[in-house]
Amino acid sequence: MTHRKILIITTNHSSYPGADAVGQARMGYDANTYIIRVPDPVMFPEDFYLNAFDKGIGGIIIMSSGSDCPYEGAYERLSKRVARVYEQMKAKGIAANRLKLTTICTVCRAAFLKEISEMQKAVASV
Amino acid sequence: MEDKIKEEASRDNYRQEPKVGVYVCHCGGNISDIIDVKAVAAALAKYPGVVVAREYAFMCSSNGQDLIADDIKNLGVNRTVVAACSPSLHELTFRGVLQRAGVNPYLHEHINIREQASWVHKADHAGATAKAIKLAQAGVEKVLRKDALNAIRVAAEQRVAVIGGGVAGMRAALSAAGKGLEAVILEKAPRLGGKLLELGKMYPSGEEGPAVAAKLEALVRAEKKITVHTGAGIEFVSGFVGNFVVNFKNPDGRMEQVKAGAIVMATGYEHYKPHNGEFGYGEAANVVTLPEFLALMKKSPAGRLALAGQEIKSLALIHCVGSRQVEGVHKPQADGKVNDYCSRVCCSSALYAANQVKEKYPGVRIYDIYRDIRTYGMQHEEYYDKASKDGVLFLRHNEADQPVVTSDRTGHLVKVKDVLTWGEELELKADLIVLVTGMMPSDISLIRSQMKLPASADRFLQEVHPKLRPVELANSGIFVAGTAQYPMDVPEAMASAGTAAAKAAILLAEPDIPLEPFVAVVDEHKCTGCGLCPAECSYDGALMMTEKNGKKLAQVNPALCKGCGACVAVCPTRAINVAGWTLDQFDAMVAAIAKE
Amino acid sequence: MSDIERIEADALVVGSGIAGLQAALDLADQGYSVAIVEKAPSIGGKMISLSKVFPTLDCASCITTPRMASVSHHPRITTLTYSTVDAIKREGKTFTAAVTRKPRYIDEKECISCKRCEEACPVFLPDEYEQGLGAKKTISIPFTNAIPQLPVMHPEHCIRCGACARACPKDCIEFLQEPAPVEIKAKAVILATGYETTPMTAKKQYGLGNLPNVISPMAAERLLAPHGPYGRVLRPSDGKVPGSIAYVQCAGSRDKSIGVPYCSRVCCMYAIKQAILLSGSLPIADITIYYMDIRAFGKGYEQFYNNARAMGISFVKAKVARVTEDAEHNPVVRIERQEGTSAPEEVKHDLVVLSQGLLPGCDVTKFSLGVELNDFGFVQLSDETISSAVTAGAGVFAAGVVKGPRDIPDSVVDAGSAAMEAAAYIRKL
Structure with missing residues (x-):
């Protein structure tokens, strides 16, 4: 494999089923993509992302539930946290486009693929 | 609180040495045509913590389930990783296998190598296989760090x-x-x-x-x-x-x-109370709200509509009083906000009242001054129809052009910029003004x-x-x-x-309310009592600081915690985690995935 | 007939739209066993095919799928899809329903939902889930998030080539499958048979469904859905991106000429919602809603309407006398304005949506349960100021649009009270 690995953080509530919908429709994307699922990405501290880059992960896409998020206030907290991660990435010289916070619904197939293809471009230049 | 909340079993880790069984499904070619399932099983068999790794045509079939049950019985497998279709289809199936075989069902990890691997990487067999191996290894790392979980029960007043x-x-x-x-x-x-x-x-x-x-x-x-x-x-x-x-x-x-x-x-609710002078309310005589009118009508003598002895020959209904208000047009309520919502029931109530007036007192002239008629219910449109047929005169105004009421002893004069007659300003006289008021909580x-x-x-x-x-x-x-x-x-x-x-x-x-076990849990040995986590919690009372044996500690009320994990991210010592989804698990998974 | 499948449950729920699903869950979660019968191949009803829903604009699929999954995994709920209720008899305190499982022509127990049959099948059909805007195979899983994920074969279109049978890794294809009778015994019945929209062919003045760019709101939902037939909004006749879209309100409601004098309650709001979604996906398009009264009466609805106005969607108070088309299939709408000027005018648009109303989905009197209907075929309650679910038939309750048009929030709320009435009835038996 030539590409570096992309870590995709999905939610039980919406983006993980969204990733399943892409498979059910037999749409394709590259195999350097590793999907993990959580109740909500708000649980990850800033250093989780930085450590992942240290371990050799090329790019991280956080696919949150956005406004469909079942947890109160979680999305606002998550976006603030990600903003702080960007600051720390900048300080460490990690390109900002290697981390992306986005919202994916249970049937957002096209948006899912678009996020992956954009991240592929970002990690290709790492 | 503590006597009200009990857990069926302790949350302690399984004391037994972890023995992971890994099971890779072919899904009848759906997975195995793309992913080399034998290579996945072989790679996992050598992975630390794994005692057995198998591949099989259909893991979900009863033969497939028996394979796992037999390994639990014969090999002492006490944690499982199944790499197959999406967990939405069969995660519960495999948890059931563990439960029936006497293993805590949460010591199972389901890896999706169909919807999220073989079906989306059709052209890249090697890549899909490498990915399946990594995902399964990450699954092993996760399940090794899982705790046995049990439903939390809260005793409840019936x-x-x-x-x-x-x-x-x-x-x-x-x-x-x-x-x-x-x-x-x-x-x-x-x-x-x-x-x-x-x-x-x-x-x-x-x-x-x-x-x-x-x-x-x-x-x-x-x-x-x-x-x-x-x-x-x-x-x-x-x-x-x-x-x-x-x-x-x-x-x-x-x-x-x-x-x-x-x-x-x-x-x-309370009826919206018009402020003094709103369409003459409280200042001029014979300006009433719809509920007041309905009560007064009950007292009216038969044969003629009269209020306090005075005969009413004409009345004007003004809709949306205290509802659908617009900033800049309407006076705000005490809290500074206008009532920008529709009160839903007033159009139907008003027209139903108009029908009654026309039935009892056919001679009374009725004007209905409105913005939109919202008779949405099954029979409500009939009230509207009947009112039109009975000669109720409808006038429609835009939100910015509110009707103006001026009153003297002879009655009221209402000016309406009526869009139904192409914006002409009409003047009409009425003995009574009925304000169709909305609801407030x-x-x-x-x-x-x-x-x-x-x-x-x-x-x-x-x-x-x-x-x-x-x-x-x-x-x-x-x-x-x-x-x-x-x-x-x-x-x-x-x-x-x-x-x-x-x-x-x-x-x-x-009698006991069973709660999801996926709530925040505090490791009292690691907690330093710094107090950062309660500020992150959106659920009142779910996470608070307390003192135990003179030591400050964070304490979770599992009856109120929703398990979002917002508190987890801010703990400097990783003392708080969501049960079943701990940071250590994710660190280990990422390390397994990232490893070359 | 000793091998007839028999099911016993506390309650039988007819229909698995959002009202039926919610009623079943609200009963099962209280400890009662429930059997659901659904005529379509998937549970989820109309809601699962919608794009986003008002007033919160959350994705309809994201809200419906968890409900569908809870029902299908619930230990106390048995679901029969692609099955019809042929008759229900009451004997003493027990209802006995005669149900037919229609053949899918596959072995439902063995199928692993892999779609290999669908891939192998060479015959395409118009896809009714996509409102005819897309195509599907003669053997196919009805839609992405259908539950159960089982394919259905349409034998009237099958050419018996055997490609599906050869492709199936589990040898599931059964060309000779027959309809199978099922008998369900229950103590209470909840009717949740929902609605159909007024037909496109209802009004001669609106083109009788013959104008390609005059579409139904359900078709518009599919065009707007993130997983819709084209993946974007295109008009049917020529695949052009529409620059001007109009909604004709009350095109099937508040209209005595077609026997629907009542207001259908949802059309104002779905039109406003679709207009908002359209202005999101087609930012430069002109969107017009021709209306009589905007009925935004639910919680948060008036604010939703105000947002739409602020976004530049134009609301025109006008009666639509006629919809025709020009030589390029551009719909031409003849309107009589209620404000400004009275002269009729003709306005050309690229795409027109007829805001259809709601009709009863099923004549439930065919079950002879003593249930009474109102003049329009919806279930009449015994006393709606006392209970929102008790019908004239003892032990028979009604949930959702079967009683008259209502939107999703109202249907969900309604279903809970139907479940509660059924629970109390069963308890007192």
Whole structure:
């Protein structure tokens, strides 16, 4: 494999089923993509992302539930946290486009693929 | 609190040495045509912690399930990783296998190599295989760090406290009692019935408001499981799901207490009260609200419409008074906000009243001044039709062009910029102005602040989600019924109250409320008592600082925690985690994935 | 007939739209066993095919799928899809329903939902899930998030080539499958049979469904859905991106000429919602709603309407007398304005949506349960000021649109009270 690995953080509530919908429709994307699922990405501290880059992960896409998020206030907290991660990435010289916070619904197939293809471009230049 | 909440078993890690079984499914070629399942099993067989790795045509089949059960029995497998289709299809199937074989079902990890690998990497067999190996290895790392989980149970009072004894409150109590629960109605007024006691003839049944209330009250009084307290002034509400305490004052001044597993807020509405001078209200004679008009009409002598002795030959209905207000056009309420919502029932009520006037007093001339006629209900359009046929004259204005009422002793002059006659300003004379007023929520600020109940921008109580959880408040165990949530008519309040009772009955279906085990858990050895985490928590009372043996500690109330993990991210010592989804698991998974 | 499948449950729920699903869950979560019968191959009803829903604009699929999954995994709920209720008899305190499982022509127990049959099948059909805007195979899983994920074969279109049978890794294809009778015994019945929209062919003045760019709101939902037939909004006749879209309100409601004098309650709001979604996906398009009265009466609806106005969607108070088309299939709408000027005018648009109303989905009197209907075929309650679910038939309750048009929040709320009435009834038996 030539590409570096992309870590995709999905939610039980919406983006993980969204990733399943892409498979059910037999749409394709590259195999350097590793999907993990959580109740909500708000649980990850800033250093989780930085450590992942240290371990050799090329790019991280956080696919949150956005406004469909079942947890109160979680999305606002998550976006603030990600903003702080960007600051720390900048300080460490990690390109900002290697981390992306986005919202994916249970049937957002096209948006899912678009996020992956954009991240592929970002990690290709790492 | 601690005696109320018990866990079925301790949360301690399995003391046994972890022995992971890995099972790779072919899915009849769906996976194995793309992914080299034998290579995946072979790679996993060598992975630390794994005692056996197998591949099989259909893991979900009964033969496939038997493979796992046999390994649990014969090889002592006590944790499993199944790499197959999406967990949405078969995660529960495999948890069931573990449970039947005597292993805690949460010591299972489901890896998706169909929807998220073989079906999306058709052209890259090697890549898909490498990915499946990495995902399975990450699964092993995760399951090695999993704890046995058990449902948390909260002992609950088998009783529902219904606050408010109007039609919604009575219906909620009746429905709860119908299911066998005790219900206690707490009504502040001296009698049951709420706002209906003041209303005249009502759509859709044509019965008088008090008669509708009386039908429900008769059912309530006949139900042994319902206790009614009228004249009850609520003083203090406390507790949490399963264990609420409502303290109230009796009419004789004595304090009483109701313990309840669930609370139904059926606190109802108030009619919008026009401010002084709003269309002449409170200043000119014969400017009344629709509810006032309905009450007065009951007293009118037969044959002619007269109010306080004065005959009414013409009346003008002005809609949307206190509803659909626009900033800059309307005067704001005491809190500085205008009522920008539609009060839903007033169009139908107004036209139903117009029908009655025309029926009893056909000579009375009626003007109906409106923005949109919202007769949405099944028969409501008939009221509109009938009014038109009976000669009610409709005038329609835009929101910015409010009608203007000037009054003198001879009556009222209403100026309307009528869009139905292409924006011409019409002047009409009327003996009576009837303001079709909307609804505002009752003042429940005391309970709202004590229990931190959420309200929406319209000041009515705010449900968690209009479709997923339409009668539940964010506070577990508290439900909303009737017009405390939003304006609605009697049939709609019946539906809402019945559903509020249904949710209470579901909650109290067993003496112990089982809660999801996926809540935050504090490792007391690691917690330094720094106090950062409670500030992150959005659920009041779910996470607080406490003291144990002189040491400051974070403490989770599992009955209130929703398991979002917002607290996890800020803990400097990783002392707090969501059970089943710990940071250590994810670190190890990422390390396994990242490893070359 | 000793091998007839028999199911016993506390309650039988007819229909698995959002009202039926919610009623079943609200009963099962209280400890009662429930059997659901659904005529379509998937549970989920109309809601699962919608794009986003008002007033919160959450994705309809994201809200419906968890409900569908809870029902299908619930230990106390048995679901029969692609099955019809042929008759229900009451004997004493027990209802006995005669149900037919229609053949899918596959072994439902063995199928692993892999779609290999669908991939192999060479015959395409118009896809009714996509409102005819897309195509599907003669053997196919009805839609992405259908539950159960089982394919259905349409034998009237099958050419018996055997490609599906050869492709199936589990040897599931059964060309000779027959309809199978099922007997369900229950103590209470909840009717949740929902609605159909007024037909496109209802009004001659609106083109009788013959104008390609005059579409139904359900078709518009599919065009707007993130997983819709084209993946974007295109008009049917020529695949052009529409620059001007109009909604004709009350095109099937408040209209005595077609026997629907009542207001259908949802059309104002779905039109406003679709207009908002359209202005999101086609930012430069002109969107017009021709209306009589905007009925935004639910919680948060008036604010939703105000947002739409602020976004530049134009609301025109006008009666639509006629919809025709020009030589390029551009719909031409003849309107009589209620404000400004009275002269009729003709306005050309690229795409027109007829805001259809709601009709009863099923004549439930065919079950002879003593249930009474109102003049329009919806279930009449015994006393709606006492209970929102009790019908004239003892032990028979009604949930959702079967009683008259209502939107999703109202249907969900309604279903809970129907479940509660059924629970109380069963308990007192």
